[in-house]
Amino acid sequence: MTEGKKKTTVKTSPKEKNTEEMVTVFIMGKAHKVPSKATIMGAIEYAGYQIKRGAGCREGFCGACATVYRLPGDYKIYTGLACTTLVEEGMWLSQLPALPAQKAIYDINKVKPDVTAFQKFYPEVFRCVSCNTCTKSCPQDLEVMDYVQAAIRGDIGKVMDLSFDCICCGMCAIRCPAEIVQFNVGLLAKRLYGKYLNPKSKQLDKRIKEIRDKKYHKGYLELMKMDKKKLEKEYYARDSEA
Ligand code: FES
Numbered sequence: 001m002t003e004g005k006k007k008t009t010v011k012t013s014p015k016e017k018n019t020e021e022m023v024t025v026f027i028m029g030k031a032h033k034v035p036s037k038a039t040i041m042g043a044i045e046y047a048g049y050q051i052k053r054g055a056g057c058r059e060g061f062c063g064a065c066a067t068v069y070r071l072p073g074d075y076k077i078y079t080g081l082a083c084t085t086l087v088e089e090g091m092w093l094s095q096l097p098a099l100p101a102q103k104a105i106y107d108i109n110k111v112k113p114d115v116t117a118f119q120k121f122y123p124e125v126f127r128c129v130s131c132n133t134c135t136k137s138c139p140q141d142l143e144v145m146d147y148v149q150a151a152i153r154g155d156i157g158k159v160m161d162l163s164f165d166c167i168c169c170g171m172c173a174i175r176c177p178a179e180i181v182q183f184n185v186g187l188l189a190k191r192l193y194g195k196y197l198n199p200k201s202k203q204l205d206k207r208i209k210e211i212r213d214k215k216y217h218k219g220y221l222e223l224m225k226m227d228k229k230k231l232e233k234e235y236y237a238r239d240s241e242a
Pocket of ligand 1: 054055057081
């Protein structure tokens with residue numbers, strides 16, 4: 001995040017802007033007046049910072065915008081996504097443009113889909129003290145601690161299931177006293193499940209073979225030549241389920 005030309009992404013008409021309620025927030029330790037209905041991300045940009053890292057989808061899906069903050073008179077430290085969390089009066093905040101986290105490197109073809117995978121690549125999982133801090137810091141409301149416990153039991157399917165909606169923002173990991181990188185544990189389980197445990201789809205195999213045999217290649221080349229208007233027409237005229 002760098003201080004740049006003042007710019008806002010908070011959408012307000014000029015008329016609304018005059019009557020807009022403002023709050024004071026502290027961004028990286030500096031006080032700024034920002035619209036009270038702004039998200040943290042909108043407030044950061046309104047204050048004149050340019051977000052170069054730490055923003056992606058801006059809709060709560062990519063996990064790029066992890067933020068820590070405190071509120072006045074409250075001893076707790078909170079975590080949230082900058083793009084979906086609204087500012088509050090007196091909020092102190094710092095956005096984390098990238099999170100240093102240990103990530104195991106492995107060849108999935110050589111990893112056994114059982115508890116030994118976690119023992120080998122993420123042994124810190126077994127230091128979990130069941131404090132539930134990871135679950136409390138998850139902006140997706142996932143049962144993070146439950147999937148760590150499932151990893152300890154070697155229940156790959158459960159880890160996959162409970163971590164399925166994880167967006168890897170990393171806020172569980174920054175609060176964990178056992179220094180577990182929960183989101184990478186979930187990723188390993190999802191890969192193992194997809195590789196070894198998920199029932200094979202005959203339809204998918206068939207379609208992959210068709211693609212490899214270039215069955216759709218001609219159509220693909222035609223699509224690539226189309227302009228936007230023609231593409232839109234084709235898109236809306238396509239066969240699709242109701
Ligand atoms: S920018 Fe993608 S989750 Fe916030």
